[in-house]
Amino acid sequence: MGSLHSSGMRTAEVAGRVGCSAQHVRDLERDGVLPPAARTATGYRMYGEVHLRSALAYRALTPAVGPVEAKRILRAFHEGPTSRALALLDAAHARLHGERADLEHAREAARAISREPIDDVRASDSMGTSELAAALGVRPSTLRHWHAEGLVVPDRDPVRGARRYTPSQVRDARIVHQLRKAGYRIAPLKALVPRLHDARRARDVEAALAARDADITARSAALLDGASALRAVLAWHGRSD
Numbered sequence: 001m002g003s004l005h006s007s008g009m010r011t012a013e014v015a016g017r018v019g020c021s022a023q024h025v026r027d028l029e030r031d032g033v034l035p036p037a038a039r040t041a042t043g044y045r046m047y048g049e050v051h052l053r054s055a056l057a058y059r060a061l062t063p064a065v066g067p068v069e070a071k072r073i074l075r076a077f078h079e080g081p082t083s084r085a086l087a088l089l090d091a092a093h094a095r096l097h098g099e100r101a102d103l104e105h106a107r108e109a110a111r112a113i114s115r116e117p118i119d120d121v122r123a124s125d126s127m128g129t130s131e132l133a134a135a136l137g138v139r140p141s142t143l144r145h146w147h148a149e150g151l152v153v154p155d156r157d158p159v160r161g162a163r164r165y166t167p168s169q170v171r172d173a174r175i176v177h178q179l180r181k182a183g184y185r186i187a188p189l190k191a192l193v194p195r196l197h198d199a200r201r202a203r204d205v206e207a208a209l210a211a212r213d214a215d216i217t218a219r220s221a222a223l224l225d226g227a228s229a230l231r232a233v234l235a236w237h238g239r240s241d
Contacts, residue, residue, distance in 0.1 A: 008038075008046045009047045009048070009051070009052065010045070010046070011025050011045050011047070014051060014052055014055060018052070018055045018059055019059070020055075025055065026045075028055055029045075031071050032071070033058050033074040034054045034055060035051065035078055037051065049236060050236045050237070053229065053232045054074055054077075056229050057074060057229035057230045058071070060225040060226040060228075060229045061073060061074075061226030061230070062222075063218070063222040064096075064220070064222035065219075069092065072088065073089060074230075076088055077233050077237075078237070089223075089227060092223055096219060099183055099216050100216055102182050102183065103183070105178075105182075106178040106182035126167070126170075129143050129163045129165075132173060135170075146173070146176060147163070149189075149190060151186070152173045155169070175205060176189060176193065182209060182212055188211075192205070192208050
């Protein structure tokens with residue numbers, strides 16, 4: 001088992017090797033991402049190998065799980081037991097696996113929806129907000145939010161003023177629903193939706209899902225790097241419980 005302070009490094013040296021500011025190193029120590037540093041007689045922090053490895057692990061994990069969860073995982077690896085720390089890492093892998101499954105489902109559904117013909121449209125074929133919400137399995141407030149954001153803008157009943165979704169708008173709502181389930185955010189959807197009405201519909205939706213796939217793949221690779229770095233932290237602690 002290594003000593004937490006087996007090699008004396010000042011704050012600036014750790015920061016330089018990690019690629020961050022000295023203040024960031026101090027913040028990581030404050031947040032428990034790094035174990036408490038030793039102090040010299042004059043009060044200067046002295047960091048060891050475990051601090052460096054912990055900072056590198058945090059830097060690797062953050063693109064995969066975000067800074068809040070990365071801090072939580074590092075604290076768990078320092079505090080033990082190992083089983084709890086590894087459970088957090090397993091959960092991160094499971095979330096990415098779930099995102100991939102949702103993405104594949106969305107890709108298959110969007111392809112099928114985009115190919116559906118809309119012929120012989122009648123006024124009676126339109127749907128109200130509650131009716132469409134029930135068909136999609138979302139709340140009516142979700143459709144109203146999409147309307148406010150310009151994602152799916154329904155027609156209005158000329159007499160009562162109620163929202164009515166034409167078959168084309170229903171199809172757009174179904175595609176938006178699948179993209180949202182796959183993790184696509186509102187802002188990029190606002191740029192994509194206007195292109196759903198021309199011949200590039202299927203190609204643009206596929207490109208949107210491909211971008212989501214690339215993001216998940218990047219985070220999966222980051223999680224792999226983070227797990228490798230965490231193994232080094234675990235080995236330095238000399239813990240296998």
